[in-house]
Amino acid sequence: MDGNKAPNVKGVDSPGRRTVYSLCGMCAVRCPIQVEVQDGRVVWIQGNPNDKTMGTSLCAKGAAAIAFENDDERPQYPLIRTGARGGGQWRRASWDEALDYIAEKLQGVIDKFGGKGIAFSDRGGPFADLQKTFVKSLGSPNYFNHDCTCGRNAQHASQSLFGMGRKGLGMDIKNTKHLVLYGRNMIESLQVKEVKDFMDALGKGAKCTYIDVRATLTASKASRFWMIRPNTEYALNLAFIHVVLAENLYDADFVKKWVVGLDELRESVKETTPEWAEKMTGVPAGEIKAAIREIAADRPNVIFHLGWMTARHRQSFYTSRTAHILNALMGNIEQTGGLIIAKGTGDYGLKGLNKLDQRAPKVEDPRVDGVGTKFKHFDKGPGLMHLLFPAILSGEPYPMGAYIAYRHDPLTSLPDPDVMKQALDKLDLIVSIDVNYSETAWYADVILPEATFLERGSIIAEKKGAKPNLQLRDQCISPRFDSRPAWWIFREILRRLGKSEPLEFETLEDIWAYQLEGTDVSLEELRSKGVLGLVSKEERRDRDTGLGFKTASGKVEMISPALDEAGLPSLAPFYDPPANEPGQFNLVFGRVAYHNHAHTMNNPLLNELMSENALWINKATGGELGIGDGDTIEVKSNGYSTKGKVRLTEFIHPEAAFMVHGFGRTVPLQTRTYGKGMADQRLMKGKLTSYDPAGGGNCLTETVISVKKA
Amino acid sequence: MSKYYLLQDSERCIGCLACEVSCKSNKSLPVGPALCKNMSVGPVEIKSLPRVRFVFMPCFHCEDPWCLDVCPSGAIQKRAGDGIVFIEPNLCIGCKSCITACPWGACQWDPAAAKAVKCDYCKDRLDEGLKPACVTKCLTQCLEFGVADKLPSGRRERFAAQIARDAFNPKG
Ligand code: SF4
Ligand code: SF4
Ligand code: SF4
Numbered sequence: 001m002d003g004n005k006a007p008n009v010k011g012v013d014s015p016g017r018r019t020v021y022s023l024c025g026m027c028a029v030r031c032p033i034q035v036e037v038q039d040g041r042v043v044w045i046q047g048n049p050n051d052k053t054m055g056t057s058l059c060a061k062g063a064a065a066i067a068f069e070n071d072d073e074r075p076q077y078p079l080i081r082t083g084a085r086g087g088g089q090w091r092r093a094s095w096d097e098a099l100d101y102i103a104e105k106l107q108g109v110i111d112k113f114g115g116k117g118i119a120f121s122d123r124g125g126p127f128a129d130l131q132k133t134f135v136k137s138l139g140s141p142n143y144f145n146h147d148c149t150c151g152r153n154a155q156h157a158s159q160s161l162f163g164m165g166r167k168g169l170g171m172d173i174k175n176t177k178h179l180v181l182y183g184r185n186m187i188e189s190l191q192v193k194e195v196k197d198f199m200d201a202l203g204k205g206a207k208c209t210y211i212d213v214r215a216t217l218t219a220s221k222a223s224r225f226w227m228i229r230p231n232t233e234y235a236l237n238l239a240f241i242h243v244v245l246a247e248n249l250y251d252a253d254f255v256k257k258w259v260v261g262l263d264e265l266r267e268s269v270k271e272t273t274p275e276w277a278e279k280m281t282g283v284p285a286g287e288i289k290a291a292i293r294e295i296a297a298d299r300p301n302v303i304f305h306l307g308w309m310t311a312r313h314r315q316s317f318y319t320s321r322t323a324h325i326l327n328a329l330m331g332n333i334e335q336t337g338g339l340i341i342a343k344g345t346g347d348y349g350l351k352g353l354n355k356l357d358q359r360a361p362k363v364e365d366p367r368v369d370g371v372g373t374k375f376k377h378f379d380k381g382p383g384l385m386h387l388l389f390p391a392i393l394s395g396e397p398y399p400m401g402a403y404i405a406y407r408h409d410p411l412t413s414l415p416d417p418d419v420m421k422q423a424l425d426k427l428d429l430i431v432s433i434d435v436n437y438s439e440t441a442w443y444a445d446v447i448l449p450e451a452t453f454l455e456r457g458s459i460i461a462e463k464k465g466a467k468p469n470l471q472l473r474d475q476c477i478s479p480r481f482d483s484r485p486a487w488w489i490f491r492e493i494l495r496r497l498g499k500s501e502p503l504e505f506e507t508l509e510d511i512w513a514y515q516l517e518g519t520d521v522s523l524e525e526l527r528s529k530g531v532l533g534l535v536s537k538e539e540r541r542d543r544d545t546g547l548g549f550k551t552a553s554g555k556v557e558m559i560s561p562a563l564d565e566a567g568l569p570s571l572a573p574f575y576d577p578p579a580n581e582p583g584q585f586n587l588v589f590g591r592v593a594y595h596n597h598a599h600t601m602n603n604p605l606l607n608e609l610m611s612e613n614a615l616w617i618n619k620a621t622g623g624e625l626g627i628g629d630g631d632t633i634e635v636k637s638n639g640y641s642t643k644g645k646v647r648l649t650e651f652i653h654p655e656a657a658f659m660v661h662g663f664g665r666t667v668p669l670q671t672r673t674y675g676k677g678m679a680d681q682r683l684m685k686g687k688l689t690s691y692d693p694a695g696g697g698n699c700l701t702e703t704v705i706s707v708k709k710a
Numbered sequence: 711m712s713k714y715y716l717l718q719d720s721e722r723c724i725g726c727l728a729c730e731v732s733c734k735s736n737k738s739l740p741v742g743p744a745l746c747k748n749m750s751v752g753p754v755e756i757k758s759l760p761r762v763r764f765v766f767m768p769c770f771h772c773e774d775p776w777c778l779d780v781c782p783s784g785a786i787q788k789r790a791g792d793g794i795v796f797i798e799p800n801l802c803i804g805c806k807s808c809i810t811a812c813p814w815g816a817c818q819w820d821p822a823a824a825k826a827v828k829c830d831y832c833k834d835r836l837d838e839g840l841k842p843a844c845v846t847k848c849l850t851q852c853l854e855f856g857v858a859d860k861l862p863s864g865r866r867e868r869f870a871a872q873i874a875r876d877a878f879n880p881k882g
Contacts, residue, residue, distance in 0.1 A: 057728070059849055060731040062728075063731040063847055064731050067735060187726070192849060199852075204871075205875050219760050220753055225759055225760060593727065594726065605735060651760055
């Protein structure tokens with residue numbers, strides 16, 4: 001075998017027709033898919049009907065996967081930078097050459113600073129065991145993911161109350177009677193199965209209260225929509241809790257058994273009446289009262305969604321936390337139509353997958369972002385990536401020498417790329433491993449093209465839930481270009497550093513065999529279905545005795561010892577954000593259903609549907625500024641300015657402006673999207689170091705922009 | 711009229727455009743033509759709530775097709791048996807008469823092939839016992855495809871359930 005080639009999974013090259021079950025990779029949801037391959041080419045992709053909820057459905061991005069596969073405007077072979085960083089001058093390198101180059105630089109960093117001088121980031125997900133094993137094998141504690149600009153606040157909120165992360169409590173949306181959403185745009189930031197459940201629930205008569213600064217498509221399906229003043233949903237929750245406690249709308253039995261700190265909670269919301277909240281949020285007090293009474297009447301089959309992308313403002317953590325407090329007050333835990341505790345194989349007495357991570361030696365060094373040492377109330381796992389950049393710049397607590405981005409594009413997804421670039425400039429090595437030319441790849445020293453999700457297999461994923469299951473991303477076709485799967489790339493780097501023991505497998509099948517060893521599942525069975533349920537009957541925990549929260553008290557804690565210790569309030573007073581000057585707006589960003597966050601903008605089929613973003617502002621407000629619909633406008637923030645189109649609509653709050661994230665790209669090789677539209681992250685000047693101190697997520701929607709006709 | 715009907719439940723449609731992309735992907739179409747379009751109207755305010763309606767527009771496979779009548783080369787044909795109206799690409803001379811003639815804009819122009827293209831209900835898939843691409847992948851399964859004299863009754867069922875709910879629970 002050519003030592004420079006990654007072995008395909010057996011059978012990938014066989015001629016004729018094959019049906020392969022896999023997991024979509026067009027966004028981070030990773031829906032189960034069924035792929036039809038004809039003579040080595042993908043001819044059809046649909047949802048994997050072996051997953052009942054999924055059925056044959058697929059979203060537009062998933063449906064555009066063949067166009068992505070056939071697109072030439074993606075990295076095709078390893079590239080080594082020749083000009084200045086970001087200058088766009090590259091030379092083609094062989095894999096051996098690129099990997100040797102990387103290994104030599106990494107060895108230099110290890111010699112100078114130790115393994116801890118290497119930082120790595122990805123976008124989390126069910127295959128993270130592989131990446132974590134790689135980073136640990138390098139001897140670094142500095143594994144990061146994207147979550148500081150995503151769900152960290154919700155994660156920490158959930159941990160502070162239940163001792164479990166946000167995925168520890170799944171939502172039974174399909175059976176709910178009332179779902180409360182705080183800017184969680186289910187329909188456009190979509191997950192296929194979740195949307196289907198949501199539409200099923202609405203079809204069965206469920207209600208939905210949707211709270212946002214603008215009317216999204218989710219608002220268009222909701223039974224109640226409040227166009228709220230930007231960054232004030234926390235006040236609304238405080239008023240909800242006020243009414244729930246004042247009018248005894250809560251599940252007294254559940255609260256008595258499972259909640260500690262009710263008195264403190266009561267004290268904290270003494271003054272947060274609906275009338276008070278009306279002044280903060282603009283939502284009429286009468287409507288707040290009517291809504292919470294209506295919701296409480298349907299308890300326990302109700303859900304207050306704690307948010308997905310919660311890196312919004314300095315009180316996002318408390319918004320999520322109070323949403324979960326409302327869940328506890330409604331007694332909706334381990335309830336149909338409420339929240340169901342996610343169970344793993346262990347909960348059902350089954351042996352789970354063997355983790356790769358346990359093969360790597362333990363790393364004793366502290367994290368460079370201070371998570372776990374300076375910041376003990378944050379979850380150590382992926383740390384907080386925004387804290388990496390100030391650490392690189394200051395060299396404290398220790399100097400860093402290299403950064404590897406794996407399918408993560410911080411220069412697009414974190415705020416203020418200029419500051420990030422200053423930090424990156426201090427490093428000896430920047431590597432991007434990606435299927436796309438990301439903005440970060442364009443700034444890197446080496447780009448390693450990963451095989452696309454259709455061209456690679458991934459390690460087996462084990463998913464917790466009401467019933468745990470296994471999911472397989474099988475390899476559908478051979479790589480079209482000179483690209484490689486991640487497991488091979490990581491192994492090859494480690495081999496060159498003499499650290500490959502933990503990932504020393506010849507083929508992906510060998511990794512799968514290791515993962516499955518000792519379980520009851522055979523690879524054949526898993527491959528024949530793609531998604532394999534591990535238990536037939538769902539078991540619920542005993543709501544009287546067995547909920548088993550992972551807090552010190554075993555109960556839902558209104559006062560969190562970890563926050564106490566960090567000197568942070570568990571039940572914080574509301575901070576009233578200052579009103580904007582005329583012509584100024586809070587910048588809010590989001591998605592449409594046919595683009596993912598930032599790497600489908602150049603896809604031929606999706607670019608055709610939307611090739612440029614526009615800034616939404618309120619029609620009346622725009623009129624006052626002399627701006628007409630479709631005008632070209634200049635948008636400014638803290639010295640940065642950009643131009644784009646405006647969309648005037650009455651369906652956005654006068655103090656907010658909105659744009660779809662991911663545009664304004666600067667990589668000329670992406671010809672369809674190059675230079676089109678505006679980049680919200682560049683307007684977020686100063687927001688890299690601005691975060692919710694209790695939750696850790698960035699305060700992105702505190703960005704204030706000014707807008708005028710260009 | 712073809713014997714088939716493609717029905718959209720607008721209330722369940724979410725405007726995700728998976729239908730349009732699935733269609734284009736299946737037919738390997740370049741930028742430009744869209745054999746089906748899910749048109750959205752709104753948002754408009756109805757009873758103080760924002761509401762959007764969707765109208766799914768494939769080809770209607772007319773009984774007496776305007777497009778077929780004007781086609782000078784015999785490229786547009788009606789399939790015996792099920793009445794599907796389709797374009798035989800080898801016969802299309804690219805005159806665009808059908809594009810002018812169709813009252814609903816269903817006939818499209820493929821700039822790469824320099825020929826007209828239109829929805830054929832994915833007849834090759836139908837012949838394999840499958841459903842059209844848009845219907846198969848429709849994210850919420852709000853598109854239904856079937857024989858016109860056996861139309862699904864989902865909307866009636868939902869309406870009946872709603873009436874019953876209101877009757878049992880007068881306060882709403
Ligand atoms: S939501 Fe769409 S793009 Fe994301 S994994 Fe699912 S099908 Fe693929
Ligand atoms: S293309 Fe237009 S005229 Fe021709 S069958 Fe379809 S809907 Fe009728
Ligand atoms: S795929 Fe279905 S739900 Fe999505 S826009 Fe098309 S018809 Fe509507």
